[in-house]
Amino acid sequence: MSRPPLAEETTGAADTGPPPGLWRNRDFNLLWTGQSLSDLGGAMVDLALPLLVLQQTGSPTRAGVVGTAGLVTTLVCRLPAGVLADRYDRRRLMIACDALRIAVYALLGWAVLSGAAGLPVILAVVIAGAAATAVFSTAEHASVRSLVRPDQLASAVARNEARTYGVSLAGPPLGGLLFGLGRFLPFLGNAVSFVVSLVAVCWIRRPLQQPREEVAAPVGASTAEGLRFLLGHPFLRALLAIAAPLNMAFTGMIFAMTLALRRAGVAPVLVGLAGAIFALGGLLGAFAAPALQRRLRLPVLITLLCWATAALMAVSTLLSGSVLAAVPLAAAVFLGPTANATLFGHQAAVTPDHLQGRVVSGVLLAAGSAAALAPVLAGALLSHWRPGPAMLVFPALVVVAAVTATFSKGIRTMSP
Known part of the structure; x- marks a missing residue:
């Protein structure tokens, strides 16, 4: 039962x-x-x-x-x-x-x-x-x-x-x-x-x-209902505008960093170590996320995380070609789980249960599509420019997310 x-x-x-x-x-x-x-x-x-x-x-x-x-x-x-x-x-x-x-x-x-x-x-x-x-x-x-x-x-x-x-x-x-x-x-x-x-x-x-008490609408109408709610809610619109560039930036930055290290002649074992450092940064960040959420108001937390991530990624571009570039990028990855936990936790709270699946799928589609394009973008940039200037595109994408977090009404009105 x-x-x-x-x-x-x-x-x-x-x-x-x-x-x-x-x-x-x-x-x-x-x-x-x-x-x-x-x-x-x-x-x-x-x-x-x-x-x-x-x-x-x-x-x-x-x-x-x-x-x-x-x-x-x-x-x-x-x-x-x-x-x-x-x-x-x-x-x-x-x-x-x-x-x-x-x-x-x-x-x-x-x-x-x-x-x-x-x-x-x-x-x-x-x-x-x-x-x-x-x-x-x-x-x-x-x-x-x-x-x-x-x-x-x-x-x-x-x-x-x-x-x-x-x-x-x-x-x-x-x-x-x-x-x-x-x-x-x-x-x-x-x-x-x-x-x-x-x-x-x-x-x-x-x-x-x-x-579920209502009769289910046709698939097309049901999909449209979910998208209308997603695009019509101020916070969820902001979530889309933040999650897509963040996902593209993290995926593209890590991919570009891996290629730049190999082109600089860094040993494969050290390239693998850099990848492990990124994952470890994310794991530690996930454990730290609840403590960070308790100490700062949600709008302040999201805004601070976005700007800090942009700064750390920019520092990492200055060290491109050296395995030391993994350190500030791992620090940026450390902040990622807190941003995701705050944003997606609030998404679950503000979305009615009967729309959860459609709203989640819309956000994941946008974020996943942006992440899927990131390796192609990174490869194209590295084929035309040196690693440092090429990789600056990715912290610039995070700046877009940070500006959205700073000025969006949907973020500024977030409450626990």
């Missing part, structure tokens, strides 16, 4: 002492743990897939095609995923997505083991897995609001940020190790991680959405 809505339960317990912290929230911890493991499996596969295609075909181009197919599928599925997450039972939707991912990655593992993993099979698995992940992640984002108290939303987003950066540190080395032991192992491990995710979702007791 489903438990009562969280707001009612915490209201009834108001006189019995302080409410339980996020780490004692059974249902949120189940969702978080299941997704930590499935994200780890995904990070292993992200490394193993291009290695597999290279071994199978000897073509870097075909390896790139596989990666692009997954990215394009994710972007194409974002808006439909939001409609699905608002229209259907989110628990059943996530269970169906996990079941599909278990099947396709177990199939790929078997195909690799039996020598039948040709490029068409790999592409089919990547496209099906990316579509399922787009739907699952949108439903997961939309469900958090139903699992935690309003005052815990930002902390919950920060926990998810820590998960992302932790996985980016652990996943690729583990994927490389398993691929070396047996090429099928990363894909089988990914299938097992989705089994854990499915079980965790099944064990969640609370409903993941409020009851």
Whole structure:
């Protein structure tokens, strides 16, 4: 039997002492743990897939095609995923997505083991897995609001940020190790991680959405309703104007820094160390996010974070070509989780439950599209200018976000 809505339960317990912290929230911890493991499996596969295609075909181009197919599928599925997450039972939707991912990655593992993993099979698995992940992640984002108290939303987003950066540190080395032991192992491990995710979702007791009383509108009208709300709300408009340039700047800056270090003759091991420093900065920033949020008003916090990030990225461009450039950039990455936790926590608070999926999908589509363009932009800039001047484009993008945060009414009127 489903438990009562969280707001009612915490209201009834108001006189019995302080409410339980996020780490004692059974249902949120189940969702978080299941997704930590499935994200780890995904990070292993992200490394193993291009290695597999290279071994199978000897073509870097075909390896790139596989990666692009997954990215394009994710972007194409974002808006439909939001409609699905608002229209259907989110628990059943996530269970169906996990079941599909278990099947396709177990199939790929078997195909690799039996020598039948040709490029068409790999592409089919990547496209099906990316579509399922787009739907699952949108439903997961939309469900958090139903699992935690309003005052815990930002902390919950920060926990998810820590998960992302932790996985980016652990996943690729583990994927490389398993691929070396047996090429099928990363894909089988990914299938097992989705089994854990499915079980965790099944064990969640609370409903993941409020009851739906209205008859669902047609898909086109439903999508338009979500976009109207997203573009019509002052804070959500500001969120779009901040999240897109920030995502493009971080992705482009890290990509450009990696290329600049290699062109300067920096040893690959040091380039890899710089990448680890970036991920570690993000992980530490995710743990620090709740403390920073308690000390500053939300509008001040967002504005300060944006301007500080622009300054740190600018300093990093002055050191381009040296591994020391990773230090100020890692400090900028350290601030990223606090910005995300504050912005997306407030997004969850101001968006009605029946629109959560569509609003989240719209924001993720904008941010994801901007991030997808960043490597192309970075490569084009570095092919025409020296690294320092070329990389200044990315702190300039953060300045756009900082100006929006400074003057936007939607940001200035934010309240806890």
